[in-house]
Amino acid sequence: MGPAAADHASRQFRPATPHSPAPVAFKPQSPLDKPVQFVRGVGPQRARLLSKIGIQTVGDLIEYFPFRHEHQGRPQSVDSLVLDAHATVIGVVDSVRSSPARRGGPSVTLRLSDGTGTVRVAWFNAPYLRDRFQRGQVLRIHGQVGEFEGLGQFVNPTVEQLDPKASPKTWDFERVVPIYKATASLSTIHIARIVESALKEAISSITEPLPASLRQRRQLMGRQEAVRRMHHPDQPSQAVEARRRLAYDELFTMQLAISLQRRWTATRAQAPRLPVTPEIDRRIRRRFPFSLTAAQNKVISEISADLARDKPMTRLLQGDVGSGKTVVALYAALTAIANKTQCAILAPTEVLAAQHFAGIERYLAGSRVERCLLTGKTPKSQRDRLLASIAKGEINLIVGTQALLEKAVEFADLGLVIVDEQHKFGVSQRATMRGKKTAPRRGATTVVPHYLVMTATPIPRTLSMTVFGDLDISTIDSLPPGRQPIHTKIVRPEEEAGAWLAVRQRICEGDQVYVVYPLVEESDELDLKAATVEVGRVARDLLPNSKVGLLHGRMKNADKQAVMREFAAGRLDALVCTTVIEVGVDVPNATVMVVQHAERYGLAALHQLRGRVGRGSKASICLLMTDSPSGLATERLDILCRTTDGFRIAEEDLRLRGPGELLGTRQHGWPEFRVANLLEDADLLMQARDDAASLVREDPSLQNPVYAPLKADLRRRFRDKVAFIHVG
Ligand code: ADP
Ligand code: MG
Secondary structure, eight states: GGGGGGGTTTTTOOOOOTTTTOOOOOOSGGGGSSGGGSTTTTHHHHHHHHHHHTTBBBHHHHHHOOOOEEOOOOOOOOOOTTTSSSEEEEEEEEEEEEEEETOOOSEEEEEESSSSSSEEEESOGGGTTTOOOTTEEEEEEEEEEEETTTTEEESSSHHHHHHHSSOOGGGGGOOEEOOOOOOOOOOOHHHHHHHHHHHHHHGGGOOOSSSSHHHHHHHHHOOOHHHHHSSSSHHHHHHHHHHHHHHHHHHHHHHHHHHHHHHHHHHHHHHEOOOHHHHHHHHHHHTOSHHHHHHHHHHHHHHHHHSSSOOOOEEEEOOOOTTOHHHHHHHHHHHHHHHOOEEEESSSSHHHHHHHHOOOOHTTTTOOOOOEEOOTTTTTHHHHHHHHHHTTTOOOEEEGGGGGOOOOOOOOEEEEEEEGGGGSSSSHHHHHHHHHHHOTTTTTTTTTOOEEEEEEOOOOOOTTTTTTTTTEEEEEOOOOOTOOOOEEEEEEGHHHHHHHHHHHHHHTTTTTEEEEEEEEOSSSOOOOOOHHHHHHHHIIIITTSSSSEOTTTTTTTHHHHHHHHHTTTOOSEEEEOOGGGSSSSOOOOOOEEEETTTTGSOHHHHHHHHTTTSSSOOHHHHHHEOOOOOOHHHHHHHHHHHHHHHHHHHHHHHHOOOOHHHHTTTSSSSSSOOOOOOOTTTHHHHHHHHHHHHHHHOOOOOSSSGGGGHHHHHHHHHTTOOTTTOOO
């Protein structure tokens, strides 16, 4: 996430576990659970190295799959080698030279001849190879052909020792070699060897989790075979099929866990019915000074349908910045209140909570809805009063921050929880809120409030199916009418002077400007311009004669609010800030955004930032300043210049940087995929999802004994990570 982390250190995406039974205790019993230290060729020291890459058990080692396979062609003679080509040769070792430890140069050099010529073979940084070679050995070498002192040379090739007594005929084959993610002290060859030992010991313990019918339908090879072929394919096509099977397993078990959880929520939990009558609908709509867009009406009807049922809604509302989510959320809140329940709206920060409250106040002026703002900064006496009123049900609408989640807050009858920017909350908080009291209803088992999550980070479908797989999704897919375009431009160092001139021009016209810096304070390691340091330069040199304010995440809350008020009131021309303004700030007169070190941000974050302008009646500009020469950086920023469609931007970001980056953290709660790739395996993901859904429909608690291995596999994979697996 880069610089944004400065302000949102604790972003967390995790699936809900609102109704978790206790985790199932895990008893080690299979050879797969044996500590890796006891595998032949490992020992305590290597076990420590392995544990650094997440390998603790034999099972972990076996599932340390190669990230690619190298297709080695049939061996060729030394006199037919072509410079720079990849080639395989077989020859006899003529001489070996090992260099002593910790010297420059190769660890081992040898000469290899095959009767048609001699090549030099060298391994750098490979001390473990030092004692492996002797004159007379027959080696098979594969790598890229180079040249050194007039001789053909292979540097750090893959190597295999052959049996000198075997007939050369048996050596004449193509092969596919697994390439493992190596570390400084563990090479891919090394890993291959210990994986080999582990497979010998434990491959027969690998059970088949998938029922035969499913394997047949999807044409999947058995799991044991897939594991073996992944490490040792005979042909490239076997590696492809093995990979497909293993990726399917990861996607399928995840989708199955999600389906089981959804099923559980649907059958064991109840929520209050909150129907919208025509009268309620009329009264709510009267509050808005505009008519709602078709996109807003569509998601409102989806949400209303959920609220009218006695099953808890768990819905994600996504829409681009400025698409009008607040209005939709307020519609849902007023529906809950019209049905005599309470509604809580949670924001990730105090600034945002206060802004939400202010925004809602505008719409609710003159209404009888009792509402309050409750944050960690609310003075104690006032807080105690509010808490008492909330507990008695005198307050209908509560806007606040995490402070709301504290145990002291008791609701009389909480019907709906709305969370803005859910990804800034952790899963435990989500579960806490779900656990808040609703009024007891006759016959209900567990009564929980409905739950609506809002996010302005558009989430590509493949991701929403996984990370948010437990949520139904509503999307506002178009903006309200009359939006002004935002012109986005990349600014190189040599263009900066001109850019600032344009910014000053805008200020002269009465417009306001955001200047965003990645860090709050200067740090030694990173040569980034920091807001607190640069604010002086901006005021003095770049925007002379302008009133410049400073806003960053480490300021006191009251100071932040004061600066925001000044800026909103137009008493400041420019606001030098960090990404604290990323979400929610709404100042229509601000038409210019300058982002320093734009290459350091995720595209989604930049898109969010940019959404702070373009809110008034005048066309806005967004200047992405960067001195990065990297082609990839430019390619990424270019996407922002070409489109303002948040979904396209998110897809591109996913393509260029992978899901971990897009989400801002790798800790989304699910085990990392070892094989599956959400971009390449999108089709496989759809299949896995369909298969999981139909399995849960047909046998909701996986009672049929044919599913016993599958259940065991689910438990093993999700162990303590996901506690909700609640199958008989
Ligand atoms: P989001 O929360 O999705 O970023 P908001 O709900 O804050 O968007 O709405 C952005 C702006 O658009 C607000 O100023 C709001 O008043 C305005 N707006 C919302 N819905 C409509 C609509 N249907 N017609 C016109 N303006 C709207
Ligand atoms: Mg909003």
